[in-house]
Amino acid sequence: MKLWLVAGCLLFCTLRFSAQDVEADSTHAGYIPTLSGGLGYIYNVNGGTPTLSPAINPVLLLPIGSHVLVESRAGFVGVFQRRNGTGDYTGQVFSGIDYVQWDWLANTHAMVVAGKYLLPFGLYSERLEPIWIATFQDLPIDFPIGTRTTGAGVGGELRGVVKQTDSYSVQYAVYYSVHSNVYLLSAARTTGVDTSVYFPNQRVEVGISYQRYLDKPQVNSEAAYVSWQPSQVPLDLKAEYDRTLYGQGYWIQASYMLSQVPVANSFVKSVEVVGRMQQYFPRHGGGNGFSTVNQQRPEVGLNYYLHDNWRIISSYERRYTPTKDVNVWYVGFTYRFLWPLWLGRK
Amino acid sequence: MQKTKSLGTAVLIAVIVVGASPGPGQVVAGAKTAKQVTAAGSASQKAARKSGEQVFTDNCSRCHKPPMSISPRVTGTVIMHMRVRAKLSRQDEQALLHYLAP
Numbered sequence: 001m002k003l004w005l006v007a008g009c010l011l012f013c014t015l016r017f018s019a020q021d022v023e024a025d026s027t028h029a030g031y032i033p034t035l036s037g038g039l040g041y042i043y044n045v046n047g048g049t050p051t052l053s054p055a056i057n058p059v060l061l062l063p064i065g066s067h068v069l070v071e072s073r074a075g076f077v078g079v080f081q082r083r084n085g086t087g088d089y090t091g092q093v094f095s096g097i098d099y100v101q102w103d104w105l106a107n108t109h110a111m112v113v114a115g116k117y118l119l120p121f122g123l124y125s126e127r128l129e130p131i132w133i134a135t136f137q138d139l140p141i142d143f144p145i146g147t148r149t150t151g152a153g154v155g156g157e158l159r160g161v162v163k164q165t166d167s168y169s170v171q172y173a174v175y176y177s178v179h180s181n182v183y184l185l186s187a188a189r190t191t192g193v194d195t196s197v198y199f200p201n202q203r204v205e206v207g208i209s210y211q212r213y214l215d216k217p218q219v220n221s222e223a224a225y226v227s228w229q230p231s232q233v234p235l236d237l238k239a240e241y242d243r244t245l246y247g248q249g250y251w252i253q254a255s256y257m258l259s260q261v262p263v264a265n266s267f268v269k270s271v272e273v274v275g276r277m278q279q280y281f282p283r284h285g286g287g288n289g290f291s292t293v294n295q296q297r298p299e300v301g302l303n304y305y306l307h308d309n310w311r312i313i314s315s316y317e318r319r320y321t322p323t324k325d326v327n328v329w330y331v332g333f334t335y336r337f338l339w340p341l342w343l344g345r346k
Numbered sequence: 347m348q349k350t351k352s353l354g355t356a357v358l359i360a361v362i363v364v365g366a367s368p369g370p371g372q373v374v375a376g377a378k379t380a381k382q383v384t385a386a387g388s389a390s391q392k393a394a395r396k397s398g399e400q401v402f403t404d405n406c407s408r409c410h411k412p413p414m415s416i417s418p419r420v421t422g423t424v425i426m427h428m429r430v431r432a433k434l435s436r437q438d439e440q441a442l443l444h445y446l447a448p
Contacts, residue, residue, distance in 0.1 A: 029422035029447035036424065061423050069426045105426065108435040126431060133410045161435045171433040200404045227408055308414055338413065340420045 031063040033341040037073065038132030040334040042313070047326035052080040052089055055131055057098070072100035097184045099152055108164070113157040113175075116185050120159070120173040120194040121146030121209045122223040122240050132336035135255050135272075135303070136315055138328070141280040141295050142249030145242040146192070146211050146221040148289055153177025154187040162195075169198045179215055189214040196225075203229045217288075219245040234259050246290040249280035255303075272303040274315070296320040301330070309336040398445020401438045408432075418447035 039056040055077040062070040075098050080091035101115035118126045125147050128134055159173035172195045179189040191214060196207025209223040225240040234257035241250040253276040259269040276299045286292035301315030314331045406412060406428070416424065421443065429439045 027421075027443040027447045028418045029425065029443045030417075030419035031422035031426070032419055034420045034423045036427070059427075061427050063423045063426055066422060066426065069423070069430065071427060071430075103426070103430045105429060105436075105439075108437065111430055111433075113430065127409045159430070159433050161433060164435050164437070169435075173433065198404070198408075200400075203404065205408065229407060305411060336413065338416065338420060338424065340417060 030340075031066055032343075033063070034061040035059070035339045035341055036061060036337065038130050038334055038336045040131040040137075040313075040332055042137055042330055042332035044137070044332075045327075045329040047324075047328070049085075050082065052078070052091075053332075054078045057131060067105045069103040069105070070101075071103065073098040100185075107160075109160045109162065110158060111160050113159065114155075116152050116154045116187065117157050117175070119147055119151060119153050119177075119190070119192070119211070120157070120175065121192065121211055121221070122194075122242060123207075123225045123227065123238060124240075125151060128238075132309070132311065132334045135253060135274045136276055136299055136301060136317075137313065137330050137332070138317075140240070140249070140251045140278055141291060141297065142240075142242040142247070142251070142278070144289050145244045145247065145249070146209060146223055148213065149188050150186055152187055153190055154180040154182075154185055167199065167201060169200070171196050171198070192221075203231055217245075243283075244290070245284060246286050246288050247280060247282045249278060249295075251276055251278035270305040272305065274301045274303060275299065276317075293321050293323065309338075311335070398441040398443070401434075401441045402445060405432050405434060405438065416446060421447040 035058055037056070037058040040054070042053045042055070044051045044053060055075070057073055057075050059073045060071065064070065074095065076093055076095045078091060078093045080089040082088070083090045097116065099116050099118050101113050101117045104112040106112060120126050122145075124140060124143055129139070131137070153175055155175065155177040157173060157175035160171070162170040162172055164170070172193065174191075174193045176191045177187050177189060180187045190211055192209065192211030194207065194209040196205055198205040205225075205227040207225050209221075209225075211221040213219045213221065221242070221244040223240060223242045226238070228237045229235065236255045237253070239250065239252040242248065253274070255272050255274040257269070258271045258273065259265070261268045276297075278295075278297045278299075280291055280295040282290065282292050282294070297317050297319050299315055299317035301313065303314070304312040306312065311334045312332075313334060315329070317328045319326050319328055402412070409432070425439055425442050425446070428434065428442075434442075
Protein backbone atom coordinates (compact mmCIF):
# COMPACT_ATOMS: atom_id res chain seq x y z
CA MET A 1 0.00 0.00 0.00
CA LYS A 2 2.67 2.48 1.09
CA LEU A 3 4.77 1.35 -1.85
CA TRP A 4 1.99 2.24 -4.27
CA LEU A 5 1.59 5.66 -2.71
CA VAL A 6 5.32 6.33 -2.94
CA ALA A 7 5.33 5.17 -6.56
CA GLY A 8 2.36 7.37 -7.35
CA CYS A 9 3.92 10.44 -5.73
CA LEU A 10 7.17 9.79 -7.61
CA LEU A 11 5.32 9.61 -10.91
CA PHE A 12 3.43 12.78 -10.00
CA CYS A 13 6.64 14.68 -9.28
CA THR A 14 8.20 13.33 -12.45
CA LEU A 15 5.43 14.72 -14.63
CA ARG A 16 5.04 18.09 -12.86
CA PHE A 17 8.71 18.93 -12.72
CA SER A 18 9.39 17.79 -16.27
CA ALA A 19 6.83 20.29 -17.51
CA GLN A 20 8.70 23.13 -15.83
CA ASP A 21 12.23 22.20 -16.77
CA VAL A 22 11.60 21.70 -20.46
CA GLU A 23 11.04 25.44 -20.58
CA ALA A 24 14.52 26.04 -19.27
CA ASP A 25 16.17 23.83 -21.86
CA SER A 26 15.74 25.21 -25.36
CA THR A 27 15.57 21.79 -26.95
CA HIS A 28 12.87 19.27 -27.78
CA ALA A 29 14.28 16.79 -25.27
CA GLY A 30 11.64 15.06 -23.20
CA TYR A 31 11.99 14.10 -19.54
CA ILE A 32 9.57 11.26 -19.08
CA PRO A 33 9.78 7.90 -17.28
CA THR A 34 11.67 5.46 -19.45
CA LEU A 35 12.37 1.75 -19.49
CA SER A 36 15.75 0.91 -20.93
CA GLY A 37 18.08 -2.05 -20.73
CA GLY A 38 19.20 -5.13 -22.53
CA LEU A 39 18.27 -8.73 -23.03
CA GLY A 40 20.02 -11.72 -24.47
CA TYR A 41 19.87 -15.41 -25.13
CA ILE A 42 23.25 -17.09 -24.89
CA TYR A 43 24.17 -20.69 -25.64
CA ASN A 44 27.40 -21.61 -23.95
CA VAL A 45 29.50 -24.78 -24.01
CA ASN A 46 32.08 -24.98 -21.23
CA GLY A 47 34.34 -28.02 -21.35
CA GLY A 48 31.65 -29.99 -23.19
CA THR A 49 28.79 -28.94 -20.88
CA PRO A 50 26.13 -26.92 -22.71
CA THR A 51 24.22 -24.19 -20.88
CA LEU A 52 21.36 -22.00 -22.01
CA SER A 53 21.31 -18.53 -20.45
CA PRO A 54 18.42 -16.20 -21.21
CA ALA A 55 18.90 -12.87 -19.47
CA ILE A 56 17.15 -9.54 -19.16
CA ASN A 57 18.33 -6.40 -17.39
CA PRO A 58 15.63 -3.72 -17.34
CA VAL A 59 16.68 -0.22 -16.29
CA LEU A 60 13.92 2.02 -14.95
CA LEU A 61 14.57 5.76 -15.25
CA LEU A 62 12.31 8.21 -13.42
CA PRO A 63 13.39 11.83 -13.91
CA ILE A 64 12.15 14.48 -11.52
CA GLY A 65 12.84 17.61 -13.52
CA SER A 66 16.16 17.79 -15.30
CA HIS A 67 18.36 17.63 -12.21
CA VAL A 68 17.08 14.68 -10.22
CA LEU A 69 16.85 11.11 -11.47
CA VAL A 70 15.71 7.96 -9.71
CA GLU A 71 17.03 4.89 -11.49
CA SER A 72 17.19 1.18 -10.93
CA ARG A 73 18.43 -1.88 -12.75
CA ALA A 74 17.22 -5.39 -12.09
CA GLY A 75 18.73 -8.60 -13.35
CA PHE A 76 17.05 -11.85 -14.32
CA VAL A 77 19.37 -14.59 -15.53
CA GLY A 78 18.39 -18.16 -16.28
CA VAL A 79 20.87 -21.02 -16.11
CA PHE A 80 19.61 -24.19 -17.78
CA GLN A 81 21.61 -27.38 -18.28
CA ARG A 82 20.71 -30.84 -19.50
CA ARG A 83 19.45 -33.15 -16.78
CA ASN A 84 22.08 -35.89 -16.21
CA GLY A 85 24.03 -34.54 -19.16
CA THR A 86 21.68 -35.83 -21.87
CA GLY A 87 18.10 -35.13 -20.74
CA ASP A 88 15.90 -32.07 -21.00
CA TYR A 89 17.18 -28.66 -20.10
CA THR A 90 16.41 -27.77 -16.52
CA GLY A 91 17.60 -25.08 -14.16
CA GLN A 92 16.54 -21.93 -12.43
CA VAL A 93 16.27 -18.19 -12.85
CA PHE A 94 18.28 -15.90 -10.60
CA SER A 95 17.04 -12.39 -9.97
CA GLY A 96 18.29 -9.36 -8.12
CA ILE A 97 18.50 -5.60 -7.96
CA ASP A 98 21.81 -4.44 -9.41
CA TYR A 99 21.27 -0.87 -8.24
CA VAL A 100 18.54 1.47 -7.13
CA GLN A 101 19.76 5.01 -6.69
CA TRP A 102 18.76 8.62 -6.43
CA ASP A 103 20.89 11.03 -8.47
CA TRP A 104 21.09 14.73 -7.96
CA LEU A 105 22.86 16.43 -10.86
CA ALA A 106 23.89 19.49 -8.86
CA ASN A 107 26.45 20.92 -11.26
CA THR A 108 29.37 19.95 -13.47
CA HIS A 109 31.67 19.29 -10.54
CA ALA A 110 29.32 17.38 -8.28
CA MET A 111 26.63 14.81 -8.82
CA VAL A 112 25.32 13.22 -5.65
CA VAL A 113 24.25 9.57 -5.69
CA ALA A 114 22.50 7.85 -2.79
CA GLY A 115 21.10 4.36 -2.41
CA LYS A 116 22.46 1.14 -3.82
CA TYR A 117 24.93 1.96 -6.58
CA LEU A 118 27.46 0.10 -8.72
CA LEU A 119 30.96 0.33 -7.30
CA PRO A 120 33.07 2.53 -9.57
CA PHE A 121 36.12 0.32 -9.92
CA GLY A 122 37.93 -0.20 -13.20
CA LEU A 123 36.23 -0.28 -16.58
CA TYR A 124 33.82 -3.20 -16.37
CA SER A 125 31.75 -2.67 -13.25
CA GLU A 126 29.94 0.49 -14.29
CA ARG A 127 30.49 0.69 -18.03
CA LEU A 128 31.15 -2.55 -19.89
CA GLU A 129 29.11 -5.12 -17.98
CA PRO A 130 25.62 -4.66 -19.52
CA ILE A 131 24.77 -7.59 -21.76
CA TRP A 132 24.17 -5.39 -24.82
CA ILE A 133 27.52 -3.60 -24.37
CA ALA A 134 29.84 -6.44 -23.31
CA THR A 135 32.19 -7.49 -26.09
CA PHE A 136 32.58 -10.90 -24.43
CA GLN A 137 29.80 -12.43 -22.39
CA ASP A 138 31.98 -13.71 -19.55
CA LEU A 139 33.40 -11.25 -17.09
CA PRO A 140 37.18 -10.92 -16.72
CA ILE A 141 38.80 -13.30 -14.24
CA ASP A 142 39.91 -10.38 -12.08
CA PHE A 143 36.44 -8.79 -12.01
CA PRO A 144 35.89 -9.67 -8.30
CA ILE A 145 38.81 -7.40 -7.41
CA GLY A 146 37.21 -4.16 -6.26
CA THR A 147 33.64 -5.40 -6.71
CA ARG A 148 33.33 -7.81 -3.81
CA THR A 149 30.92 -8.95 -2.61
CA THR A 150 27.92 -7.90 -4.67
CA GLY A 151 29.44 -5.37 -7.06
CA ALA A 152 27.40 -2.67 -5.38
CA GLY A 153 27.63 -0.35 -2.42
CA VAL A 154 24.87 1.00 -0.20
CA GLY A 155 25.44 4.56 0.89
CA GLY A 156 26.55 7.70 -0.88
CA GLU A 157 28.68 8.63 -3.81
CA LEU A 158 29.97 11.90 -5.22
CA ARG A 159 31.05 12.09 -8.85
CA GLY A 160 31.64 14.60 -11.56
CA VAL A 161 34.19 16.54 -13.54
CA VAL A 162 37.12 18.19 -11.77
CA LYS A 163 38.24 20.18 -14.77
CA GLN A 164 37.45 20.19 -18.46
CA THR A 165 39.31 21.95 -21.25
CA ASP A 166 39.48 21.42 -25.00
CA SER A 167 42.46 19.13 -24.59
CA TYR A 168 41.63 17.13 -21.45
CA SER A 169 38.95 16.29 -18.94
CA VAL A 170 39.47 15.00 -15.40
CA GLN A 171 36.67 12.96 -13.86
CA TYR A 172 36.24 11.44 -10.42
CA ALA A 173 33.99 9.34 -8.20
CA VAL A 174 34.33 8.88 -4.44
CA TYR A 175 32.06 6.70 -2.35
CA TYR A 176 31.35 5.21 1.03
CA SER A 177 29.26 2.10 1.51
CA VAL A 178 27.89 0.73 4.75
CA HIS A 179 27.61 -2.96 5.57
CA SER A 180 24.11 -4.14 4.72
CA ASN A 181 22.38 -7.49 5.03
CA VAL A 182 19.01 -6.15 3.87
CA TYR A 183 17.39 -8.42 1.28
CA LEU A 184 18.25 -7.22 -2.26
CA LEU A 185 20.35 -4.40 -0.78
CA SER A 186 23.27 -6.34 0.63
CA ALA A 187 26.68 -4.72 0.48
CA ALA A 188 30.02 -4.67 2.24
CA ARG A 189 31.49 -1.72 4.11
CA THR A 190 33.87 -0.12 1.66
CA THR A 191 35.22 3.21 0.60
CA GLY A 192 37.09 4.17 -2.51
CA VAL A 193 37.87 6.51 -5.34
CA ASP A 194 38.05 6.27 -9.10
CA THR A 195 39.57 8.96 -11.27
CA SER A 196 40.41 9.21 -14.93
CA VAL A 197 41.77 11.68 -17.46
CA TYR A 198 40.39 11.76 -20.98
CA PHE A 199 42.27 13.36 -23.87
CA PRO A 200 39.67 14.02 -26.61
CA ASN A 201 42.18 14.90 -29.33
CA GLN A 202 43.99 11.60 -28.93
CA ARG A 203 40.82 9.80 -27.79
CA VAL A 204 42.72 8.21 -24.93
CA GLU A 205 41.47 7.67 -21.39
CA VAL A 206 43.73 6.73 -18.50
CA GLY A 207 42.37 5.97 -15.06
CA ILE A 208 43.02 4.48 -11.66
CA SER A 209 40.77 3.05 -8.95
CA TYR A 210 41.40 2.45 -5.27
CA GLN A 211 39.22 0.71 -2.74
CA ARG A 212 39.54 0.03 0.97
CA TYR A 213 37.46 -2.96 2.06
CA LEU A 214 36.45 -2.03 5.59
CA ASP A 215 34.77 -5.26 6.64
CA LYS A 216 37.21 -7.79 8.07
CA PRO A 217 39.66 -8.75 6.75
CA GLN A 218 40.40 -5.20 5.66
CA VAL A 219 42.25 -5.13 2.36
CA ASN A 220 43.12 -2.63 -0.34
CA SER A 221 42.38 -3.09 -4.03
CA GLU A 222 43.85 -1.09 -6.87
CA ALA A 223 43.26 -0.88 -10.60
CA ALA A 224 44.80 0.99 -13.51
CA TYR A 225 43.15 1.12 -16.91
CA VAL A 226 43.51 2.64 -20.35
CA SER A 227 41.11 2.98 -23.24
CA TRP A 228 41.93 4.16 -26.77
CA GLN A 229 39.77 4.63 -29.85
CA PRO A 230 42.00 5.98 -32.63
CA SER A 231 40.09 8.32 -34.92
CA GLN A 232 41.54 6.96 -38.17
CA VAL A 233 40.44 3.34 -37.77
CA PRO A 234 37.34 1.75 -36.17
CA LEU A 235 39.42 0.14 -33.46
CA ASP A 236 38.71 0.04 -29.74
CA LEU A 237 41.54 -0.95 -27.40
CA LYS A 238 41.08 -1.39 -23.68
CA ALA A 239 43.30 -2.79 -20.95
CA GLU A 240 43.16 -3.05 -17.18
CA TYR A 241 45.37 -4.27 -14.37
CA ASP A 242 43.85 -5.14 -10.98
CA ARG A 243 45.49 -6.12 -7.71
CA THR A 244 44.41 -6.99 -4.21
CA LEU A 245 45.78 -8.97 -1.29
CA TYR A 246 44.48 -12.27 -2.71
CA GLY A 247 45.40 -11.96 -6.33
CA GLN A 248 46.26 -9.86 -9.33
CA GLY A 249 45.46 -9.99 -13.00
CA TYR A 250 45.12 -8.09 -16.22
CA TRP A 251 43.16 -8.17 -19.44
CA ILE A 252 43.76 -6.60 -22.84
CA GLN A 253 40.87 -6.34 -25.25
CA ALA A 254 40.61 -5.18 -28.86
CA SER A 255 37.61 -4.87 -31.14
CA TYR A 256 37.70 -3.86 -34.78
CA MET A 257 34.72 -3.04 -36.97
CA LEU A 258 35.26 -4.15 -40.57
CA SER A 259 33.63 -0.99 -41.92
CA GLN A 260 36.74 -0.07 -43.94
CA VAL A 261 36.89 -3.36 -45.81
CA PRO A 262 35.99 -2.59 -49.45
CA VAL A 263 34.59 -6.05 -50.23
CA ALA A 264 30.84 -6.61 -49.65
CA ASN A 265 30.87 -3.53 -47.48
CA SER A 266 27.11 -3.40 -46.89
CA PHE A 267 27.38 -6.71 -45.01
CA VAL A 268 30.91 -6.62 -43.68
CA LYS A 269 30.67 -3.12 -42.19
CA SER A 270 28.51 -4.52 -39.39
CA VAL A 271 30.95 -7.28 -38.47
CA GLU A 272 33.15 -6.79 -35.42
CA VAL A 273 36.25 -8.88 -34.81
CA VAL A 274 37.18 -9.08 -31.15
CA GLY A 275 40.01 -10.51 -29.11
CA ARG A 276 40.97 -10.59 -25.46
CA MET A 277 43.86 -11.93 -23.45
CA GLN A 278 43.74 -12.21 -19.69
CA GLN A 279 45.88 -13.69 -16.96
CA TYR A 280 45.32 -14.09 -13.26
CA PHE A 281 47.75 -14.93 -10.48
CA PRO A 282 46.72 -15.65 -6.88
CA ARG A 283 48.62 -13.91 -4.09
CA HIS A 284 49.00 -15.24 -0.56
CA GLY A 285 47.18 -18.39 -1.60
CA GLY A 286 44.16 -16.63 -3.04
CA GLY A 287 40.74 -17.58 -1.72
CA ASN A 288 38.10 -15.29 -0.17
CA GLY A 289 36.14 -15.39 -3.39
CA PHE A 290 39.22 -15.19 -5.60
CA SER A 291 40.81 -17.90 -7.71
CA THR A 292 43.47 -19.98 -5.98
CA VAL A 293 45.27 -21.04 -9.18
CA ASN A 294 47.00 -19.33 -12.08
CA GLN A 295 44.74 -18.83 -15.07
CA GLN A 296 45.28 -17.77 -18.67
CA ARG A 297 42.50 -17.14 -21.16
CA PRO A 298 43.02 -16.14 -24.79
CA GLU A 299 39.69 -15.40 -26.52
CA VAL A 300 38.53 -14.45 -30.00
CA GLY A 301 35.09 -13.68 -31.31
CA LEU A 302 32.86 -12.30 -34.03
CA ASN A 303 29.90 -10.02 -33.41
CA TYR A 304 27.40 -8.88 -36.00
CA TYR A 305 25.35 -5.72 -35.49
CA LEU A 306 21.87 -6.00 -36.96
CA HIS A 307 19.41 -3.15 -37.36
CA ASP A 308 17.34 -1.85 -34.45
CA ASN A 309 19.87 -2.62 -31.74
CA TRP A 310 20.01 -6.37 -32.23
CA ARG A 311 23.39 -8.08 -32.18
CA ILE A 312 24.57 -11.61 -32.85
CA ILE A 313 27.52 -12.64 -30.70
CA SER A 314 29.96 -15.53 -30.86
CA SER A 315 33.27 -16.26 -29.21
CA TYR A 316 35.74 -18.98 -28.39
CA GLU A 317 38.19 -19.10 -25.52
CA ARG A 318 40.73 -21.52 -24.22
CA ARG A 319 41.00 -21.66 -20.44
CA TYR A 320 44.35 -22.77 -19.11
CA THR A 321 44.68 -23.79 -15.47
CA PRO A 322 47.29 -26.00 -13.77
CA THR A 323 44.77 -28.83 -13.37
CA LYS A 324 42.72 -28.75 -16.55
CA ASP A 325 42.47 -26.88 -19.85
CA VAL A 326 39.04 -26.44 -21.39
CA ASN A 327 37.42 -24.89 -24.46
CA VAL A 328 34.55 -22.46 -23.93
CA TRP A 329 32.15 -21.38 -26.68
CA TYR A 330 29.51 -18.70 -26.69
CA VAL A 331 26.88 -17.99 -29.32
CA GLY A 332 23.67 -16.00 -29.02
CA PHE A 333 22.07 -12.64 -29.49
CA THR A 334 21.58 -9.47 -27.50
CA TYR A 335 19.12 -6.62 -27.82
CA ARG A 336 19.09 -3.15 -26.38
CA PHE A 337 15.68 -1.58 -25.73
CA LEU A 338 14.58 1.95 -24.89
CA TRP A 339 10.89 2.58 -24.35
CA PRO A 340 9.04 5.63 -23.05
CA LEU A 341 6.65 4.81 -20.22
CA TRP A 342 4.57 7.91 -20.60
CA LEU A 343 3.13 9.96 -23.42
CA GLY A 344 5.21 13.02 -24.06
CA ARG A 345 5.69 15.50 -26.82
CA LYS A 346 6.77 13.88 -30.06
CA MET B 347 -8.63 -2.76 5.64
CA GLN B 348 -10.79 -2.76 2.50
CA LYS B 349 -11.56 0.94 3.07
CA THR B 350 -7.88 1.76 3.43
CA LYS B 351 -7.11 -0.01 0.16
CA SER B 352 -9.89 1.80 -1.70
CA LEU B 353 -8.79 5.14 -0.27
CA GLY B 354 -5.21 4.44 -1.25
CA THR B 355 -6.21 3.50 -4.77
CA ALA B 356 -8.31 6.65 -5.11
CA VAL B 357 -5.42 8.81 -3.89
CA LEU B 358 -3.07 7.10 -6.32
CA ILE B 359 -5.42 7.64 -9.27
CA ALA B 360 -5.92 11.28 -8.27
CA VAL B 361 -2.18 11.83 -8.03
CA ILE B 362 -1.60 10.35 -11.49
CA VAL B 363 -4.47 12.26 -13.10
CA VAL B 364 -3.35 15.58 -11.63
CA GLY B 365 0.23 14.80 -12.55
CA ALA B 366 -0.68 13.97 -16.12
CA SER B 367 -2.56 17.23 -16.62
CA PRO B 368 -0.57 20.08 -18.16
CA GLY B 369 1.51 21.67 -15.46
CA PRO B 370 2.15 25.36 -15.05
CA GLY B 371 4.02 26.47 -18.11
CA GLN B 372 3.85 23.18 -19.91
CA VAL B 373 1.86 24.46 -22.87
CA VAL B 374 3.70 27.77 -22.77
CA ALA B 375 6.95 25.85 -22.68
CA GLY B 376 6.02 24.05 -25.86
CA ALA B 377 5.15 27.31 -27.60
CA LYS B 378 8.34 28.98 -26.51
CA THR B 379 10.42 26.05 -27.58
CA ALA B 380 8.79 26.08 -31.00
CA LYS B 381 9.61 29.75 -31.39
CA GLN B 382 13.14 29.17 -30.32
CA VAL B 383 13.47 26.33 -32.77
CA THR B 384 12.10 28.52 -35.55
CA ALA B 385 14.88 30.94 -34.83
CA ALA B 386 17.33 28.13 -34.45
CA GLY B 387 19.12 28.79 -37.68
CA SER B 388 21.57 30.80 -35.68
CA ALA B 389 25.21 29.99 -35.89
CA SER B 390 25.40 29.35 -32.17
CA GLN B 391 22.88 26.51 -32.33
CA LYS B 392 24.61 24.99 -35.32
CA ALA B 393 27.85 25.18 -33.42
CA ALA B 394 26.22 23.58 -30.39
CA ARG B 395 24.92 20.75 -32.57
CA LYS B 396 28.38 20.16 -34.04
CA SER B 397 29.83 20.21 -30.59
CA GLY B 398 27.18 17.71 -29.50
CA GLU B 399 28.21 15.34 -32.26
CA GLN B 400 31.79 15.60 -31.03
CA VAL B 401 30.73 14.97 -27.43
CA PHE B 402 28.74 11.95 -28.61
CA THR B 403 31.71 10.55 -30.52
CA ASP B 404 34.16 11.24 -27.72
CA ASN B 405 32.14 9.95 -24.79
CA CYS B 406 29.39 7.55 -25.78
CA SER B 407 31.46 5.50 -28.22
CA ARG B 408 34.07 4.88 -25.55
CA CYS B 409 31.78 2.18 -24.16
CA HIS B 410 29.11 1.28 -26.69
CA LYS B 411 27.85 1.61 -30.24
CA PRO B 412 25.36 4.42 -30.81
CA PRO B 413 21.68 3.43 -30.72
CA MET B 414 20.01 3.20 -34.12
CA SER B 415 17.49 5.82 -33.12
CA ILE B 416 16.39 7.66 -30.02
CA SER B 417 13.03 9.33 -29.56
CA PRO B 418 13.21 13.01 -28.50
CA ARG B 419 10.57 12.12 -25.89
CA VAL B 420 13.11 10.15 -23.88
CA THR B 421 16.28 12.00 -24.85
CA GLY B 422 16.36 14.20 -21.75
CA THR B 423 15.94 11.20 -19.46
CA VAL B 424 18.55 9.10 -21.24
CA ILE B 425 21.10 11.93 -21.30
CA MET B 426 20.59 12.46 -17.55
CA HIS B 427 21.28 8.78 -16.98
CA MET B 428 24.37 8.89 -19.18
CA ARG B 429 25.58 12.08 -17.56
CA VAL B 430 25.70 10.30 -14.22
CA ARG B 431 27.14 7.07 -15.62
CA ALA B 432 29.79 8.70 -17.83
CA LYS B 433 30.44 11.65 -15.50
CA LEU B 434 29.66 14.21 -18.17
CA SER B 435 29.78 17.94 -17.53
CA ARG B 436 26.68 20.14 -17.69
CA GLN B 437 28.15 21.68 -20.86
CA ASP B 438 28.44 18.24 -22.49
CA GLU B 439 24.90 17.41 -21.46
CA GLN B 440 23.58 20.58 -23.12
CA ALA B 441 25.59 19.91 -26.28
CA LEU B 442 24.18 16.37 -26.47
CA LEU B 443 20.62 17.62 -25.97
CA HIS B 444 21.04 20.12 -28.83
CA TYR B 445 22.51 17.40 -31.01
CA LEU B 446 19.99 14.62 -30.30
CA ALA B 447 16.84 16.68 -29.77
CA PRO B 448 17.41 20.11 -31.36
